[in-house]
Amino acid sequence: MEYKHIYGPVPSRRLGVSLGIDPVPLKVCSFNCVYCEVAKTTQLTLERKEYIPAEEILSELSEYLKTYPGKIDYITFSGSGEPTLNSKIGYMIREIKKMTSIPVAVLTNSTLLHLPEVREELLPADLVKCTLDAADDKYLRRVNQPAKGVTAEKIISGIIDFRKAYKGTLLIEIMLVKGVNDTEENYRALSKVLPEIKADKVQINTVVRPPAFGFAKPLDDEELKFAQKIIGNGAEIIKPFNRETNAAYKPDLEKAIISSIRIRPQTLEDLAEGLGVHRDEVLKYIELLESEHKIVELGLKGQKFYKYIEK
Numbered sequence: 001m002e003y004k005h006i007y008g009p010v011p012s013r014r015l016g017v018s019l020g021i022d023p024v025p026l027k028v029c030s031f032n033c034v035y036c037e038v039a040k041t042t043q044l045t046l047e048r049k050e051y052i053p054a055e056e057i058l059s060e061l062s063e064y065l066k067t068y069p070g071k072i073d074y075i076t077f078s079g080s081g082e083p084t085l086n087s088k089i090g091y092m093i094r095e096i097k098k099m100t101s102i103p104v105a106v107l108t109n110s111t112l113l114h115l116p117e118v119r120e121e122l123l124p125a126d127l128v129k130c131t132l133d134a135a136d137d138k139y140l141r142r143v144n145q146p147a148k149g150v151t152a153e154k155i156i157s158g159i160i161d162f163r164k165a166y167k168g169t170l171l172i173e174i175m176l177v178k179g180v181n182d183t184e185e186n187y188r189a190l191s192k193v194l195p196e197i198k199a200d201k202v203q204i205n206t207v208v209r210p211p212a213f214g215f216a217k218p219l220d221d222e223e224l225k226f227a228q229k230i231i232g233n234g235a236e237i238i239k240p241f242n243r244e245t246n247a248a249y250k251p252d253l254e255k256a257i258i259s260s261i262r263i264r265p266q267t268l269e270d271l272a273e274g275l276g277v278h279r280d281e282v283l284k285y286i287e288l289l290e291s292e293h294k295i296v297e298l299g300l301k302g303q304k305f306y307k308y309i310e311k
Contacts, residue, residue, distance in 0.1 A: 005052055006060045007079075007278030013238055014129070014171070014203070015074045015105055020280055021061065022079025023086035024051045030082050030111040032145040033133075035177050035207050035216045037283055044147045045085070046111065048118075054088035058095050065100055074127065075100070078107040079280060085112070090121025097124055105129065111150050113158030119165065129171040130159050130199075134181050135189035143181040156193050163198050172199040174235070176206045176227055178217040187230035194233040202235040204228055208287050253277065254285050258294070258308055265298055265305035 005022050012018040025043075028051060032041035061075070075096060077083040083106060086092075093104050103126035110130040112118040122128055132155065134140040140152045163170055174190060176182045194202060204227055207218040219227065224237050256275055260266060268286065272279040286306060289295045298305045 003060050003064060003278075005057045005079075006064050007281045009068075009070070009072055010281050010284045012074075012076070012284075015076060015127075017071055017073045018076045018105070019064070019068075019072045019074070019102075020079060020278070021057060021075065021077050021083075021092075022052075022278070022280065023057060023077060023083050023089060023092070024079065024081040026080035026279075028081040028085060029109070030085065030147045030150060031109050031131075033109075033175070034143055034145065034180060035175055037287075041081075041145075043081075046147050046149060048085055048087040048112070050088050051086050054086075054092050054095075057092060058099075061096065062099060065102075072102050074103050074105040076105040076107060082109050082111065084108050084118050084122070090117075090124075093121070093124045103127060109144070110155045110159055111146060113162050114154040115158075119158070119162045122162065123166055123168075125168055127169040127171065128162070128166065129173055130162075131175065132156070132159065132172050132190065132193075132197075133175050134186055135193050136186075139181045139183075139186045139189075143175070143177055156197075160196050169201075170197075170199045172197060172202045173238075174202065174204050174227075174231065176204060176219050176224070178207075178219055178223070180216070182219055182223065182227065184230055187227055191230060191232050194231070194235075202231070202233050203238050204231065204235050205238045208291060253281075254289070257282065257285050257289070261295065261306050262308045265307040267303055267305055271306070 007020045007022065009017045009019045027041050028043045028045060029041045030046050032044055077089060083089060096104055105127040106122055106125045107129045110132060133143045134152055136152050140146060204224060206224060207216050228235050228237055257271060260271060260274060268279055268282055271282045293309065295306050295308055298307055
């Protein structure tokens with residue numbers, strides 16, 4: 001069976017072995033983040049609807065779970081846009097909980113948590129990771145470029161209200177981009193709201209994969225440690241991916257990607273189609289190879305190509 005909306009399992013720095021669910025088309029989102037590695041947002045929206053039929057997704061997942069023999073740590077709603085834009089996400093979470101004992105995670109940009117119905121729909125999830133890159137509108141606009149009507153106040157109050165009812169694991173991820181939201185002003189503003197949120201973990205991240213916007217650059221180790229000190233609240237810096245400790249790592253897929261781009265530079269779409277895997281799965285390996293300086297990104301006519309660096 002060919003899977004259109006299920007991908008992986010992929011090696012995740014946060015979730016271990018993660019089986020991904022992509023419940024919205026590329027690239028339907030309420031943010032147009034400068035650091036997004038997927039693509040620039042083509043449909044910037046807050047409209048919730050059943051973008052991809054829930055039954056189609058659940059059918060794929062059911063079939064996959066019948067045939068996959070390995071261990072999965074989480075079934076994760078993520079993918080090519082904001083997953084809570086799919087109006088059936090609550091129904092899908094409940095149905096998955098009936099289908100399997102594997103924990104369900106949702107990676108959300110937090111823009112819709114001010115809506116009571118969205119908060120209610122996410123309550124059955126075992127883990128929810130909320131993005132919070134800025135605590136005021138100035139930095140929110142710089143780093144996330146949100147849809148009209150999204151404000152930092154709405155995002156923060158939505159997360160706080162969700163936490164009050166949510167009994168699962170709540171993570172806050174703060175993505176920092178050099179020259180965009182990496183200021184002491186932003187760090188101190190975040191440090192003030194985090195105690196109200198009462199997350200189980202606060203995680204600081206920076207640009208790792210090649211972003212859709214070429215100017216988005218990572219912070220170095222010292223800059224991340226400075227951010228960690230000011231943000232406080234037990235914030236931890238996300239560690240790099242480790243091949244040896246992640247059971248989802250597929251050496252054959254990494255070798256196939258390298259072999260493919262050794263022949264000629266290719267786009268993410270070229271690689272995904274040629275290797276028969278979801279683009280988000282390819283991205284995990286692009287992230288790893290980029291961090292090790294084994295591949296380089298080339299820009300040509302508005303597209304990003306990846307080229308292997310011969311040693």
